[in-house]
Amino acid sequence: MLGARRISSAVDTSAVRKVVLDGDGRIRELPAAEWLQFPWEEVRMFMHEYPVYVLPTTELLDVLEDLTEGMKTIEIGAGTGSIGRHLGIKMTDSYLQQDDAVVKKLYQLSGQPVIRYPSDVIKADALTAYRRFKPECILGCYVTHRWREGMQNGNMYGVDFERLLPLVKRLVLVGNKHIHWENPIMAQNHREIDLQGGIITRNDDRSADRIFIWDNADMNYSHTTNTGSNRIRRGWPLVP
Numbered sequence: 398m399l400g401a402r403r404i405s406s407a408v409d410t411s412a413v414r415k416v417v418l419d420g421d422g423r424i425r426e427l428p429a430a431e432w433l434q435f436p437w438e439e440v441r442m443f444m445h446e447y448p449v450y451v452l453p454t455t456e457l458l459d460v461l462e463d464l465t466e467g468m469k470t471i472e473i474g475a476g477t478g479s480i481g482r483h484l485g486i487k488m489t490d491s492y493l494q495q496d497d498a499v500v501k502k503l504y505q506l507s508g509q510p511v512i513r514y515p516s517d518v519i520k521a522d523a524l525t526a527y528r529r530f531k532p533e534c535i536l537g538c539y540v541t542h543r544w545r546e547g548m549q550n551g552n553m554y555g556v557d558f559e560r561l562l563p564l565v566k567r568l569v570l571v572g573n574k575h576i577h578w579e580n581p582i583m584a585q586n587h588r589e590i591d592l593q594g595g596i597i598t599r600n601d602d603r604s605a606d607r608i609f610i611w612d613n614a615d616m617n618y619s620h621t622t623n624t625g626s627n628r629i630r631r632g633w634p635l636v637p
Contacts, residue, residue: 408442417443424479429454429595437601444599448510449476450539451571453483456595460608461536464569468533473523473556474540476512480571481536488518489526493554500554523556527564535561538571539598542580550579558582567612573598574605587611 413435419425424447432440432452444450451457461484472481475488482488493500494511504511514520521529523537543555559581562568570577577583588610596606 408438410439410443410446413439413443423482424449424453424477426453426455426458426483429456429597432597433594440597441599441601446510447477447479448512449479450599451480452597453479454595454597456592457571457597457608458483460590460592460595461569461571464567464608464610465534465536468566469531470534470536471526471530471532472536472538473526474537475518476514478515478518480538482517484536486536487530487532489521489523489530490514490518491522491554492520497554523561527561533565534567534569535565536569536571539576540570540572542577542582545581550576562611563613565613567610569611570609571596571598572607572609573600573602574607575602576600577609582611583609585611 416431416435417425417427432454440452444452458480461480465484465486470484471487471489472484473489475481475490478488490512492514494504495501495514501511519526523535523540526532527535537556541552541555542550543557544550544552558568562582562585568582570580572580590608590610592606592608594603596608597603598606600606
């Protein structure tokens, strides 16, 4: 995310890496409590180094699977694929941090590592991904909205969510109320889920981490059972 604050590189993350990475160097699914056994400075530094903005906690993955069940779903802005891979959905990203020299320079100047996109993340921006795969549901984790004049947040490379939302039955975003409040579609009817610590993002105020859900009521759903899932279904509290 452009504009993220610079953080110190003096924090040792070796203990975190030993626990959270699998044999291929990818982030494992773990309960939030297993992440939070480490000091927050170490967890946040790991997220900076990897780099990733949302961790694949069991709590978050359970709810995302519930929300996307029975719908053809893709992830946009998937980055390292650390969320979509655990959900078994198509992952897409614009590859901006790899292909755009200006963006790469901005990340370098701010001391932020750029993503090395894995081969299972398909190169496509959000609208291209929609046109190519025609999903019913789109998932985005900490995806930045497109900046417009007068906004304090967002950037010129961000996703045009106002164009994207009418195209799908459901849009699910994982983010933070302090970071993503200026996304224009936040003004439209939506639901919010607070996992009360089950979501871990880079934001220091974890009490503001949320799952945001937009549904298009005029579209018909054709839910099917995901027989490949062993996850426990739960009822999650909606936040006004």
